[in-house]
Amino acid sequence: MAGCPAPRRGRPRSAAADRAILDATRTALVEVGWSKLTMGEVARRAGVAKTTLYRRWAAKSELVVDAVAVLFDELELPDGGSLRADIEGVVLSFAALLRRPEAKTALMAVLAESTTDEALRRRIRAAIVDRQKRLVLDGRARAQQRGELPPDSADPAETERVVDLIFDVIAGAVVHRSLVSDCPVDGAWAATFTTLLLEGLGSASAPR
Amino acid sequence: MAGCPAPRRGRPRSAAADRAILDATRTALVEVGWSKLTMGEVARRAGVAKTTLYRRWAAKSELVVDAVAVLFDELELPDGGSLRADIEGVVLSFAALLRRPEAKTALMAVLAESTTDEALRRRIRAAIVDRQKRLVLDGRARAQQRGELPPDSADPAETERVVDLIFDVIAGAVVHRSLVSDCPVDGAWAATFTTLLLEGLGSASAPR
DNA sequence: GAGTTACGCTACGGGGCGTAGCGGAATGGG
DNA sequence: CCCATTCCGCTACGCCCCGTAGCGTAACTC
Numbered sequence: 242m243a244g245c246p247a248p249r250r251g252r253p254r255s256a257a258a259d260r261a262i263l264d265a266t267r268t269a270l271v272e273v274g275w276s277k278l279t280m281g282e283v284a285r286r287a288g289v290a291k292t293t294l295y296r297r298w299a300a301k302s303e304l305v306v307d308a309v310a311v312l313f314d315e316l317e318l319p320d321g322g323s324l325r326a327d328i329e330g331v332v333l334s335f336a337a338l339l340r341r342p343e344a345k346t347a348l349m350a351v352l353a354e355s356t357t358d359e360a361l362r363r364r365i366r367a368a369i370v371d372r373q374k375r376l377v378l379d380g381r382a383r384a385q386q387r388g389e390l391p392p393d394s395a396d397p398a399e400t401e402r403v404v405d406l407i408f409d410v411i412a413g414a415v416v417h418r419s420l421v422s423d424c425p426v427d428g429a430w431a432a433t434f435t436t437l438l439l440e441g442l443g444s445a446s447a448p449r
Numbered sequence: 450m451a452g453c454p455a456p457r458r459g460r461p462r463s464a465a466a467d468r469a470i471l472d473a474t475r476t477a478l479v480e481v482g483w484s485k486l487t488m489g490e491v492a493r494r495a496g497v498a499k500t501t502l503y504r505r506w507a508a509k510s511e512l513v514v515d516a517v518a519v520l521f522d523e524l525e526l527p528d529g530g531s532l533r534a535d536i537e538g539v540v541l542s543f544a545a546l547l548r549r550p551e552a553k554t555a556l557m558a559v560l561a562e563s564t565t566d567e568a569l570r571r572r573i574r575a576a577i578v579d580r581q582k583r584l585v586l587d588g589r590a591r592a593q594q595r596g597e598l599p600p601d602s603a604d605p606a607e608t609e610r611v612v613d614l615i616f617d618v619i620a621g622a623v624v625h626r627s628l629v630s631d632c633p634v635d636g637a638w639a640a641t642f643t644t645l646l647l648e649g650l651g652s653a654s655a656p657r
Numbered sequence: 658g659a660g661t662t663a664c665g666c667t668a669c670g671g672g673g674c675g676t677a678g679c680g681g682a683a684t685g686g687g
Numbered sequence: 688c689c690c691a692t693t694c695c696g697c698t699a700c701g702c703c704c705c706g707t708a709g710c711g712t713a714a715c716t717c
Contacts (some may be wrong), residue, residue, distance in 0.1 A: 249662080250660075250717075251663070252714040252715050253662080275562070296663080356553050366631070409626040409630055410618065413625030413629075417617045417621030420563075437614060437618065438645075438650055439651070441646065442532075442598070442615070442646055458693070459693025460692075461684070487672090488674075497695085500677095503675065
């Protein structure tokens with residue numbers, strides 16, 4: 242990807258314009274929503290010409306993916322000292338991210354577009370999804386060091402299946418709770434969810 | 450709600466037009482996707498005037514909610530004889546629904562719009578989400594009859610929290626796996642997921 | 658300086674949006 | 688039977704956004 246840091250000849254693209262455009266995209270997204278977000282409006286807010294936008298992004302969806310991708314980089318997983326604490330931590334920090342209007346609106350909108358656009362799906366995975374999955378890998382490695390989880394299976398494919406499964410369960414549950422059921426992901430919910438994830442259905446349905 | 454089945458005076462609305470419009474919406478959604486779906490195009494395919502559409506639905510998102518709501522009525526939960534079988538069954542049938550292009554495109558698109566539209570959120574919950582949650586209630590009641598799950602807690606609010614949690618975990622995981630990770634939800638995945646849900650993290654990460 | 662690339666600006670055809678206004682069709686009430 | 692009421696199809700309209708083309712200018716490399 243980054244094979245060309247070599248400065249090509251001619252006038253270079255303005256990095257300031259890039260930042261202004263992405264910032265304007267995020268703020269405009271909060272104020273007007275996805276469907277009323279127009280390229281012209283973004284250009285006006287960013288103080289650049291509309292043509293400059295089209296020279297860099299072919300579609301609104303691609304622009305928005307890049308604009309919100311940085312938000313997902315802010316996700317961190319501080320060591321909570323136990324697997325339970327780490328799971329609750331990642332649940333709460335992901336939920337906090339989804340509480341930001343530009344994050345939830347953008348995420349759902351580009352996912353909707355991606356259902357009929359294979360290239361956009363790849364772009365989303367690279368810019369957003371894979372950056373989240375890294376948190377699962379971190380937490381899992383820590384838990385294995387503590388002895389809370391068994392070490393990796395001999396079969397690396399088996400390991401990847403398990404990691405993917407856990408990722409889909411955690412991220413899926415938080416997204417569904419936040420955006421579909423439209424209920425708050427607070428400490429109490431995170432605790433109950435973590436208990437279910439750690440101990441399974443029988444235990445979670447009986448009050449501790 | 451249904452306080453007025455009393456036929457008002459004047460010419461009644463055409464039920465045939467309703468069906469034609471909703472059918473046209475679904476087929477058009479598959480062919481052109483959400484962002485290029487226009488009211489005019491739906492009207493043309495349905496063989497009705499564009500004004501007739503606007504007399505019944507104020508926005509594209511509301512039309513699409515109603516158009517796909519019937520798909521979610523098709524979800525059934527045949528008694529599989531065990532809690533495990535019932536969970537795998539609902540996972541697979543929900544995944545099959547999400548494999549239909551009009552279902553996944555419509556679901557994600559209206560959810561995206563709903564992040565900035567409270568009325569639309571309510572409409573989606575009534576038309577789609579609550580109809581899915583009924584499956585969790587059914588499966589849970591069956592498992593309790595079989596003795597696989599403890600009976601309801603004395604506190605009905607506690608019961609509702611548990612049902613909501615299970616619903617968000619199952620539906621969220623299936624949606625995330627299908628539409629975000631973009632991987633197939635097949636029998637093997639359903640089995641692994643069900644094991645995780647029933648027995649918790651420690652058991653699922655170790656091969657059986 | 659010469660060549661190359663990016664920028665801002667303007668202008669344009671195309672198309673969807675949502676509404677208004679019309680004549681006509683289908684219903685129920687006097 | 689006729690009238691009031693409501694819906695329907697059709698046409699037309701102003702508005703806004705799209706995405707591109709063309710121009711002169713600015714920034715950078717060789």
